[in-house]
Amino acid sequence: MDRTTCPADQPREACGLFGIYNVPDPAPIIYSGLFALQHRGQEGAGMAVSDGQRVRQFKGLGLVSQVFGPGTLDSLIGNLGIGHVRYSTTGSSRIQNVQPIVVECVDGVWAIAHNGNLVNAQALRQSYQEAGAIFQTSTDSEVLVHLLADPMFRTRPRRVARALGELRGAFAFLIMTRDCVMAARDPYGFKPLSIGRLGEGFVFASETCALNQVGAEFVRDVEPGELVVADASGLHSSVFAEAPASGRGGQCIFESVYFARPDSRVFGLNVHAVRLQFGERLADEHPVAADLVTSVPDSGNSAAMGFSRRSGIPLDYGFIRNHYVGRTFIMPEQAQRTSSVDMKLAVVADVVRGKRVVVVDDSIVRGTTARRRVAALREAGAREVHVRISCPPIMHPCYFGIDFATREELIAARRTVEEIRAYIGADSLGYLSIEGLLAPFGGEAAKNFCQACFSGDYALDVSRMEGKQALESGALLLNLDGGGPERP
Numbered sequence: 001m002d003r004t005t006c007p008a009d010q011p012r013e014a015c016g017l018f019g020i021y022n023v024p025d026p027a028p029i030i031y032s033g034l035f036a037l038q039h040r041g042q043e044g045a046g047m048a049v050s051d052g053q054r055v056r057q058f059k060g061l062g063l064v065s066q067v068f069g070p071g072t073l074d075s076l077i078g079n080l081g082i083g084h085v086r087y088s089t090t091g092s093s094r095i096q097n098v099q100p101i102v103v104e105c106v107d108g109v110w111a112i113a114h115n116g117n118l119v120n121a122q123a124l125r126q127s128y129q130e131a132g133a134i135f136q137t138s139t140d141s142e143v144l145v146h147l148l149a150d151p152m153f154r155t156r157p158r159r160v161a162r163a164l165g166e167l168r169g170a171f172a173f174l175i176m177t178r179d180c181v182m183a184a185r186d187p188y189g190f191k192p193l194s195i196g197r198l199g200e201g202f203v204f205a206s207e208t209c210a211l212n213q214v215g216a217e218f219v220r221d222v223e224p225g226e227l228v229v230a231d232a233s234g235l236h237s238s239v240f241a242e243a244p245a246s247g248r249g250g251q252c253i254f255e256s257v258y259f260a261r262p263d264s265r266v267f268g269l270n271v272h273a274v275r276l277q278f279g280e281r282l283a284d285e286h287p288v289a290a291d292l293v294t295s296v297p298d299s300g301n302s303a304a305m306g307f308s309r310r311s312g313i314p315l316d317y318g319f320i321r322n323h324y325v326g327r328t329f330i331m332p333e334q335a336q337r338t339s340s341v342d343m344k345l346a347v348v349a350d351v352v353r354g355k356r357v358v359v360v361d362d363s364i365v366r367g368t369t370a371r372r373r374v375a376a377l378r379e380a381g382a383r384e385v386h387v388r389i390s391c392p393p394i395m396h397p398c399y400f401g402i403d404f405a406t407r408e409e410l411i412a413a414r415r416t417v418e419e420i421r422a423y424i425g426a427d428s429l430g431y432l433s434i435e436g437l438l439a440p441f442g443g444e445a446a447k448n449f450c451q452a453c454f455s456g457d458y459a460l461d462v463s464r465m466e467g468k469q470a471l472e473s474g475a476l477l478l479n480l481d482g483g484g485p486e487r488p
Contacts, residue, residue: 007218009369012079014232015099016116017193018210019082019174021181022201027068027076029198029214034064036213037206039261040115041087044098048111049237050178053295055109056127059098060274079201079394080230082174082180084113087293098135100176102182105149111176114141115206116191119460131469135394140204160184161240161296168424168460170250170400172222174204187241188250188398188459189224191230192266195235198446202230211396218265224249245418249448250459252404253437257391258299258362269440274304277440278390278432279360284429287311288358290384294318296373297345297360303390311358318352318377345373352380360388364420387426392434392454393417401449425482 007229011418013047018035020026030047038056045067047060056076060067064085084099100111121140128146129135135142147163148155156162160175160182170190183204185193195218196203211218222228225241250260257267262272282303293315294306322344357377364370374385392414407413411420421429434454438445451456 003412005396007387009122011447015087015113015117016085016206016210017113017172017174018084018175018177018206019080019113019181019204020198021080021203022202023198023203024079026078026081027073027201030081031064031068031073032214033203033205033210034083034085035183036210036261037085038064040206041085044086044095045084046086046098046100047076047081048100048102048176049076050109050176051078052179054081055102055111055176055178057100057102057111059095059100059209061095061098080122080176080179081236082111082113082176082181082204084174085132089213094138097139098142099139100174101137101139101142101145103145103149105145105422107154109178110145112141112144113174114139114144115172115193115205115401116170116186117399118143118167118171119399120167121169124166130313141246144175148175157473158238158240160237161438162263164244165225165239170252171281172206176301180229182230183222183228184220184240184252185224185226187244187475188248188450189448190250190252192251192255192260193222195219195222195228202235204228204230207260207266209264210262212263215373240352243254245460246459247447248459250400250450251448252393252400253449253451254453256440262302267441274440275302275390276309277304278437279303279308280310281306281436281439282360282388282390282430282432283307285433286388286428288356288388288428288430289355290386291318291357292351292355293358293360296359297321298389300361303362307360307388313358316351317348318382319373320348321345347376349380350475354383356384356385356386358388359426360390362389363391363394364389364424365394365410367420370426371379384427385425385427387421387424387430389429389431391437392431392451394453395422396453397459398453398457402453425462 002459018030018033020029022424027049034045042063044061045064045439048055048057082100086098100113101437102111118140121143124143132144133474141190145165153159156404164184172193173184183193187320194208196211205211205333208218223290225239227238227240250265256274260266260271264271290313293304293308295301393408395413397407450459
């Protein structure tokens with residue numbers, strides 16, 4: 001992954017969700033689930049737990065292990081709860097934006113946790129503010145709270161479903177009241193969300209690796225446009241939004257390329273197995289004579305293994321990752337990213353010296369980091385450096401939850417592959433084709449996945465889209481203190 005010092009120079013995901021219903025002492029289990037999802041965001045973490053009468057909340061800035069201590073978890077008493085790990089756009093690292101958002105409405109307490117980008121959030125927010133509503137965060141997620149509290153929805157049947165139906169864009173939501181947990185995905189299915197079983201209870205998670213972490217049995221994915229409710233009478237399902245008339249889905253292909261953990265099943269397939277196939281196809285599409293294959297750890301590991309297997313070129317450690325440095329794409333401040341990129345990877349000079357090296361990475365965004373890594377290999381004595389990327393060139397911005405750079409900043413939008421090769425200093429450069437990217441998913445994959453960052457073919461009209469970035473750059477940011485547990 002190309003992650004350089006500029007805030008716009010890397011793909012950045014938003015969040016990881018974990019929820020649980022009807023399991024005694026849920027806080028330590030939610031902690032474990034969030035820990036498994038830490039790769040999806042390390043700016044902040046929070047959880048809200050209910051005992052059926054009182055909702056207790058705790059959240060803070062930092063890693064899961066930094067936010068929650070033993071005393072904190074002991075104070076979060078109940079048998080249901082939801083948790084969240086977050087990455088935000090630059091400039092919005094504030095405690096009030098850490099989720100779950102917990103509010104008290106006229107009919108009780110609601111807690112929500114969100115992954116994605118609501119592209120009509122600013123319009124909804126403005127309409128509520130003009131009517132006198134007060135917002136406490138600069139996140140797009142908070143508009144759902146106002147919809148749920150709106151008498152137009154509060155007093156009608158299928159209240160939650162109707163409120164969700166007003167949202168546009170990409171979302172996976174966990175919603176909690178004092179006595180139930182709900183899960184929902186947008187009708188395009190942009191973001192993953194799975195259901196598991198743990199004893200007599202139910203678990204919801206952004207990735208199945210979190211289910212495995214807590215010993216839950218995978219049941220199924222929440223379907224696009226589906227609202228799932230776990231309450232005292234069991235698990236219930238309803239449809240809040242019909243499938244798009246176009247027949248297109250919007251599953252984010254970057255979950256399989258980069259975001260998801262290799263041991264997760266996302267959109268029905270194991271991530272590691274999919275990335276292996278990316279690497280095999282990449283070797284077929286861009287063969288090269290070389291002495292060794294190495295990955296840019298960790299997200300390039302599986303594709304590099306596939307490339308090595310198919311090409312017959314031995315796989316070796318050309319780079320070693322310092323695992324005490326977090327994933328730089330989810331570090332919010334520019335200075336943090338600068339330091340982390342410098343410290344994250346070290347070249348193993350004795351492995352690459354005098355060799356023709358194939359470097360497999362998952363993507364190039366602006367190209368600066370790829371250039372530095374090619375230079376580092378040459379400085380260590382590599383005779384040739386051939387770069388292979390396990391996705392197509394990123395040429396278009398994402399409006400659905402990945403904070404890619406603008407089109408003007410994306411190197412592939414401004415330069416040909418040959419020009420990019422010359423810029424990063426590689427002897428050759430090859431990208432996986434869109435056909436190769438979709439091949440592991442079968443013949444119908446093209447209509448089920450969003451690939452707009454490569455093709456520019458968006459599932460939704462993006463001509464007037466506004467969402468998370470507009471809110472977080474333009475809203476008043478209150479400097480509130482963190483802490484808890486809070487008892488709404």
